[in-house]
Amino acid sequence: MDFLVLFLFYLALLLIGGVVICICSKTHRLKGLVRRGAQIFSYIIPECLQRAMRRFLHYLFHSRNYTFVILHLVLQGMVYGEYTWEIFGYCQELEFSLYYLLLPYLLLIVNLFFFTVTCITNPAIITKANELLFLQVYEFDEVMFPKNMKCSTCDLRKPARSKHCGVCNWCVHRFDHHCVWVNNCIGAWNIRYFLIYLLTLTASAVTMAIVCTTFLVHLVLVSDLYEEAYIDDLGHFQAMDTVFLVEYLFLSFPRIVFMLGFVMVLSFLLCGYLCFALYLAATNQTTNEWYRGNWTRCQHCPLVARVPSAMPQAYQNIHSHGLWSNLREIFLPAFLHYERKKKEW
């Protein structure tokens, strides 16, 4: 019983932690807290260990590497391995529909395809050859993206909505963010693949959670477990209750219940992130623009400790031209979009 409470506490903590990080990442509070935490640790941890940790964190988050790509595939492999090894067989015994059981595999194939495409597609890297073309695609708003700016690293003129990626060391047109899970920037040419990848990953986690829950509920109903009785610590007979039932299932199918907890937390986090990504797509904003725009809009907010001086005026999104137009801009093949823009000039 203690273990079950600890497990539920761990799941709740994981979920709350994820949500708090998402909310606090908009403010400088989190950065301040991290800095203060690092200061405290610097008194406790030896200097050589601190240097090694800094090098490791720099390698992990500030250089291109396949650590998170491998972790992604290992986690996906473990979840699908458990599904194939135990759940699929049990569900077949309980006469679940085969189409229902094969759905997670179909989602996996589509997801892995778009995962690979997102990893290997050029995100729209700005070079000397395409610099002029990109300069004419979007209007300069003179607040977030002023005209005639140059990237000091690449020595190229900066088109509106572009940004230099510090991890990959190149400028990307319509830069969204650098994603460690695909080890690539997300920009104008791979955002559509990234969104489909995110959608199928969320659908896959939700489907897996539904199949696991259905299996456990079905098992309880078929075996009439809720009608059984158990002997408590004082030796008295007690009617089966929900807590004891969950504990019983946890002890009988530990891997399945643990996996269910994992995919449920993952489903909540992915659903939240998918909603945010779809909101950005529908309003024609990039993560970079949303973050920097909110920063200026919130300059009077007490949660923000520092007032930015680079953008004195409030940022207005000038690129949104209605829902369908915004979605078409993302999902229409890139060359068609630029050809259409060319005709308008």
Ligand SMILES: [Zn+2]
């Ligand atoms: Zn650059």
Ligand SMILES: [Zn+2]
């Ligand atoms: Zn990058």
